Amino acid sequence: MSLRAPFANCVRWLVVLAALATACAPREDGATVQFWALGHEGDAVARLIPDFERSHPGVSVRVQQIPWSAAHEKLLTAFVGDSMPDVFQLGTTWIPEFQALGALEALDSYVARSATVAPGEYFAGVWDANAIDGALVALPWYVDTRLLFYRSDLLAAAGVATPPRTWAEWSAALERVKRSVGPDRHAIFVPLSEWEVPVVLALSQDAELLRDGDRYGNFESEAFRTAFAFYLDLFERGYAARAGAGATASVYRDFAEGWFCFYLSGPWNLGEFATRLPPALADAWTTAPLPGPDARRPGVSLAGGASLAIAAHSARKEAAWQLVEWLADPARQVEFYRASGDLPPRRSAWQDPRLANDARAQAFRAQLEHVRALPKVPEWERIAAKISRSAEAVVRGEMAPAAALAALDADVDAILAKRRSLLAGASRDAE
Amino acid sequence: MRRRANPAWLFVAPALAAIALFLFVPVFASLLLSFTDFDIYAVAALRNLRFVGFANYQTLLAEPLFWQALRNTLYFVAVGGPLSVAASLAAALLVNARLARCRPLFRTAFFLPVVTTLVAIAVVWRYLYHPRIGLINQLLAGFGVAPIDWLGDPHWAMPAILLMSIWKNFGFNMIIFVAGLQAIPERLYEAASLDGAGPWRQFRYVTLPMLAPTALFVAVMTMIGGFQLFAEPYVMTQGGPSNHTLSVVLLMFQEGFRYWNMGYAAAIAFVLFAILLAGTALQLKLRPLGGGPT
Numbered sequence: 151m152s153l154r155a156p157f158a159n160c161v162r163w164l165v166v167l168a169a170l171a172t173a174c175a176p177r178e179d180g181a182t183v184q185f186w187a188l189g190h191e192g193d194a195v196a197r198l199i200p201d202f203e204r205s206h207p208g209v210s211v212r213v214q215q216i217p218w219s220a221a222h223e224k225l226l227t228a229f230v231g232d233s234m235p236d237v238f239q240l241g242t243t244w245i246p247e248f249q250a251l252g253a254l255e256a257l258d259s260y261v262a263r264s265a266t267v268a269p270g271e272y273f274a275g276v277w278d279a280n281a282i283d284g285a286l287v288a289l290p291w292y293v294d295t296r297l298l299f300y301r302s303d304l305l306a307a308a309g310v311a312t313p314p315r316t317w318a319e320w321s322a323a324l325e326r327v328k329r330s331v332g333p334d335r336h337a338i339f340v341p342l343s344e345w346e347v348p349v350v351l352a353l354s355q356d357a358e359l360l361r362d363g364d365r366y367g368n369f370e371s372e373a374f375r376t377a378f379a380f381y382l383d384l385f386e387r388g389y390a391a392r393a394g395a396g397a398t399a400s401v402y403r404d405f406a407e408g409w410f411c412f413y414l415s416g417p418w419n420l421g422e423f424a425t426r427l428p429p430a431l432a433d434a435w436t437t438a439p440l441p442g443p444d445a446r447r448p449g450v451s452l453a454g455g456a457s458l459a460i461a462a463h464s465a466r467k468e469a470a471w472q473l474v475e476w477l478a479d480p481a482r483q484v485e486f487y488r489a490s491g492d493l494p495p496r497r498s499a500w501q502d503p504r505l506a507n508d509a510r511a512q513a514f515r516a517q518l519e520h521v522r523a524l525p526k527v528p529e530w531e532r533i534a535a536k537i538s539r540s541a542e543a544v545v546r547g548e549m550a551p552a553a554a555l556a557a558l559d560a561d562v563d564a565i566l567a568k569r570r571s572l573l574a575g576a577s578r579d580a581e
Numbered sequence: 582m583r584r585r586a587n588p589a590w591l592f593v594a595p596a597l598a599a600i601a602l603f604l605f606v607p608v609f610a611s612l613l614l615s616f617t618d619f620d621i622y623a624v625a626a627l628r629n630l631r632f633v634g635f636a637n638y639q640t641l642l643a644e645p646l647f648w649q650a651l652r653n654t655l656y657f658v659a660v661g662g663p664l665s666v667a668a669s670l671a672a673a674l675l676v677n678a679r680l681a682r683c684r685p686l687f688r689t690a691f692f693l694p695v696v697t698t699l700v701a702i703a704v705v706w707r708y709l710y711h712p713r714i715g716l717i718n719q720l721l722a723g724f725g726v727a728p729i730d731w732l733g734d735p736h737w738a739m740p741a742i743l744l745m746s747i748w749k750n751f752g753f754n755m756i757i758f759v760a761g762l763q764a765i766p767e768r769l770y771e772a773a774s775l776d777g778a779g780p781w782r783q784f785r786y787v788t789l790p791m792l793a794p795t796a797l798f799v800a801v802m803t804m805i806g807g808f809q810l811f812a813e814p815y816v817m818t819q820g821g822p823s824n825h826t827l828s829v830v831l832l833m834f835q836e837g838f839r840y841w842n843m844g845y846a847a848a849i850a851f852v853l854f855a856i857l858l859a860g861t862a863l864q865l866k867l868r869p870l871g872g873g874p875t
Binding site for chain 2: 223226229230247250251252342343528529531532535539542543546548568569572
């Protein structure tokens with residue numbers, strides 16, 4: 151043993167050096183897959199890549215980490231400059247835009263041939279968000295949705311034993327919390343700059359946000375108006391503060407100090423709350439699926455997250471697919487979850503004990519069965535900004551609700567004007 | 582004698598070529614862009630690009646959001662500009678005063694915010710402005726002022742941005758004023774004091790007229806900088822609350838780089854350019870008479 155140890159060390163070093171050499175020098179044979187991963191996911195996935203290269207000897211991967219804030223711009227510029235990577239991470243709401251550009255390879259035939267990627271295994275809403283006009287253009291990598299984070303101690307102190315399951319129960323709980331915390335504090339934190347809150351309430355009401363094949367805004371619909379009224383009530387009854395984002399220098403601090411009890415947020419806050427809240431509060435908060443409008447209908451949230459896509463102009467699509475397929479494997483998704491905290495989109499990955507025994511994550515598991523894709527149009531981000539602006543205008547008393555929704559429809563119709571004319575042109579060409 | 586080309590052209594040619602290539606060509610291209618509906622669909626296929634004439638400008642001038650952004654920006658320039666110039670002049674006089682001690686220390690201290698990253702400053706100021714735990718509200722509470730939601734209240738957000746911006750930037754103009762002050766010959770003050778002028782009249786009849794060219798330069802640069810207000814609201818408020826801190830450049834950024842309406846964003850840029858040109862011309866016209874050499 152004592153004799154062989156240095157020898158083994160030598161071999162190990164040689165392997166490391168060889169790996170470095172292959173990592174640094176792109177191979178001439180064209181089997182180096184360029185992979186752009188974003189932010190902290192890039193960090194996490196880079197650590198999995200050596201395993202992939204070991205099990206796929208012909209393929210090497212170069213991971214490039216791109217900060218989230220610059221990613222959208224970089225991908226667009228890369229598309230214009232015809233220097234797209236072979237595989238790239240794509241935020242769910244960007245998919246329609248890159249599909250409109252023709253930048254994405256359709257993955258249906260790859261999935262059909264695959265032995266490991268089983269569409270039925272994915273949460274349906276998440277899968278749907280990656281399919282545009284019936285073609286799958288990206289493969290879900292991890293998921294994001296919104297649900298209730300709340301201070302269980304404050305809720306119990308207000309005399310509410312179980313988290314609300316319907317809007318009526320939710321209102322009652324908000325009322326009791328508000329009464330128990332007093333006039334200075336609030337029952338729920340709703341940042342006026344976030345469109346997500348009115349949108350998930352509308353999704354729960356089964357509202358179609360856009361109509362006629364996503365050609366016009368549909369915000370004066372019965373369903374949206376009902377959801378909007380509930381949203382406005384949160385402020386009207388004093389459950390939520392009418393202040394903007396400026397009122398909260400730090401959500402974590404305010405949550406820890408009990409300035410609000412409920413907060414609608416996403417999976418990244420599982421990790422953030424766990425590390426940023428003081429240890430004394432470690433068991434004082436948890437999560438619950440969104441309450442439904444009534445006992446028959448569950449709360450529906452949005453299907454977000456990030457997917458992996460293959461560039462339509464890639465010269466190494468087969469190798470690229472091998473990487474995407476390997477990363478989609480449930481075992482890999484569990485590893486990825488452990489490295490990054492990002493929740494997996496496949497049900498079987500949720501059997502991992504770390505996820506199965508985590509009550510807070512399990513609320514997400516339940517919510518993910520009830521998620522819906524946002525309208526799949528490239529203009530969505532602009533529309534979303536208009537939604538939050540309209541909501542803010544009403545909450546601040548600048549506009550009446552009906553007038554604000556009418557104006558919102560008019561604005562969204564104007565935003566979609568070019569889409570309508572292009573669709574009309576395309577159908578004329580087809581005739 | 583045959584006229585020969587001035588050899589200086591040869592020396593400036595590389596710089597001129599660079600300016601032409603990297604300044605005039607892009608500016609001309611974006612002027613063309615402002616007459617099209619260049620957007621994400623045009624990136625996909627150029628046949629989706631349509632020449633729309635002045636439609637972008639018409640939409641822009643009919644868009645309430647643009648007028649609000651313009652109002653916000655004008656407010657920032659009209660209120661913040663004079664305040665900022667006055668603050669930097671006052672600071673320059675202070676650090677230049679012969680009686681002041683530790684002048685280099687104060688000069689450095691006043692200049693520090695200029696070289697500090699805006700994002701770091703914004704994070705700190707967000708805490709200062711916090712309605713409940715912020716230092717500013719706690720100080721005001723000492724005078725019996727009710728807490729103000731600085732960044733969350735539409736009426737207070739722009740003043741809050743203004744205050745931070747002045748604090749961050751006055752040091753730069755101060756240095757320019759200090760340079761201007763030091764260029765004033767001592768003999769003028771001596772002559773004035775022989776004529777019986779006290780400190781105020783020395784300031785009024787010697788310092789101010791001699792500083793006029795400097796003040797004009799500072800005023801024009803401050804105005805141009807004010808119209809280009811972007812980073813402060815971008816970092817602090819994202820244009821909110823209720824779009825009360827949305828500046829013209831922030832609107833342009835959102836339209837162009839967030840939503841990829843490049844044609845529309847280019848139109849905003851040219852309207853801003855026209856405003857700036859008019860503003861600068863106006864200030865040059867109003868140049869105080871009797872100033873020193875410009």
